[in-house]
Amino acid sequence: MDRNVSVPGAQIPGWRRIYAGKIRDLYVPATQYSPYGPDVILQVSSDRISVMDHVQTSAIPDKGKILTALSKWWFSKLSGIVPHHFISADVPRMVAHRAMITARLQMFPLEFRVRGYLAGSAYTEYTEHGTVAGVPLPPGLELASKLPEPIVCPSIKGRAGGHDIDIPFSESVRLIGEKNAVMVRENATRVYKTAAALCAEKGLILADTKLEFGISSEVGTQEVVLGDEVLTPDSSRYWLARDYCPGKQIPGYDRQIIRDWLMSEECGWDSSAHTHPPVLPREITEKTRNRYLEVMHRLTETKDFL
Template identity: 45%
Template structure:
């Protein structure tokens, strides 16, 4: 698997834990190239080896969702530019327009799990939003919750914020638009997933504003195994314990193995081949379940 950042015709702008961003060389261009790598991260570390085929699986799933969501997105349909996408990243690259990005990560939670469950145990709330007593880990929430986060500069941790704090960041009109769009997309996507026997427990979106039209635009990856938590609906319904129903279609296998085999000191150990293949299989299974 090639992870080179040297792509002919494109200038490398930066690399995150999973994706690399490029700008087209030459005259002023509105085109960016978002490339999903096979890198896998956990506990703020990029691990070795990567997950073979992961970048292509994530990109394929994002494109599938963009095609079904009733919202403007950042994809470019410029065939001339598309022909210039280097062969070495074909299948795992998205050609997109430049946007003025909002510094808000738009998280929607439909089920009580993860960090939300930990907070609920302490305060009967999620991100400060009160919830009723009597909920269990993995329970469906009375209604989906919008819990934004501040997108910190690269290398720093994102920070959960209240809706009121998001208003301070971007203004009331944009904060409301981000919340409404996020909840609407989640509802549509959750219904589509449910038809395929899959539960969309939670997800996160990123938006920007098209500088030419002013339109709020969905950006980055969308509804992938890396940005969302998916569960098998049949397993969820038949499991004997709350924890058993939440086997997710993502890198949880990696997290669990690392938590059991690393004390968080120094460099993480290399992932065993069996863990890598099991994780790749879960990514593939989700794509097949949703797109079949």
């Protein structure tokens, strides 16, 4: 698979594609004689990037490899902390370094953003209501203030092209059951606290992260399992510790570079006009790639996959 791939649908011998997403394609074994058994997924990450509910025309070179390397590294660090779906990096050569084999899960129809700092839509909610995900917070907090405790914010997917919709925890209980909702909240909090501590050792701040969970398809098992990618710049808000200054906008080592450009006068795109964003300038794609690489290098201390 070419490193600048932006079109889904590559055919992989021995595997059958079952899903083509904005960023990832999912495959299952073409026969039941897979060395890992039939209940596995080959998860392939492309270089496509989705920002403000649009898959950008421009890809980010090596992005799929960066996300895969980071996810594998984080899954190794989370083993013994929470159950997760990662099995192996022994994947077909044509998708080497940008794919991983995982257990097949029955995914919950929710996403769970764990917020440790007041940023993005959480800051907007706080300024308007004094809450985050409906949880009351002390008065006087500033933009980028550290929260007293991490808050798990469930959301559901909006309609095609629409923003995700935040929901109260009580609604997640209705949708997936109280036992599952409580277990997800506990596991998500555990993931965030573990990751935030590791980031601090590497000069990074994990402001927030989006996680997805499901139920293992293994017979007789009803275990809540961490799935999808994990703790990448696509799904998380990273800051450099040296840049941290509450009360100010902090440079993000994530997709914020692209968001900022799309909203700039230079870009001239009207996000409310229901038109596709213009092609990203090479400067923006390179800057995004470099910031993703900065996070990966700081955390994993390796450059071997490139």
